[in-house]
Amino acid sequence: METAIIISQALSLPAQQRAELAAQLLSSLDALTETEIEALWLQEAANRASQMDQGLSKRIPAEEVRHQANALLK
Numbered sequence: 001m002e003t004a005i006i007i008s009q010a011l012s013l014p015a016q017q018r019a020e021l022a023a024q025l026l027s028s029l030d031a032l033t034e035t036e037i038e039a040l041w042l043q044e045a046a047n048r049a050s051q052m053d054q055g056l057s058k059r060i061p062a063e064e065v066r067h068q069a070n071a072l073l074k
Contacts, residue, residue, distance in 0.1 A: 010021055032040070051057045 010018060013021065029037075048057070052059065
């Protein structure tokens with residue numbers, strides 16, 4: 001089954017069921033080895049770089065991010 005289909009179906013669940021699913025998925029990550037975690041982070045970094053190269057996401061200067069974060073904390 002494709003991930004996109006699973007995600008679509010999961011997002012159509014009621015909030016309580018989505019929360020339970022999220023908790024189960026997150027707890028399943030605790031069982032990963034350091035090697036698996038590193039591979040997942042490298043894959044995520046590659047995906048994000050690809051999205052930026054394709055123009056699907058944009059860079060936000062660090063100063064702007066800090067400013068927005070500080071504004072949220074006030």
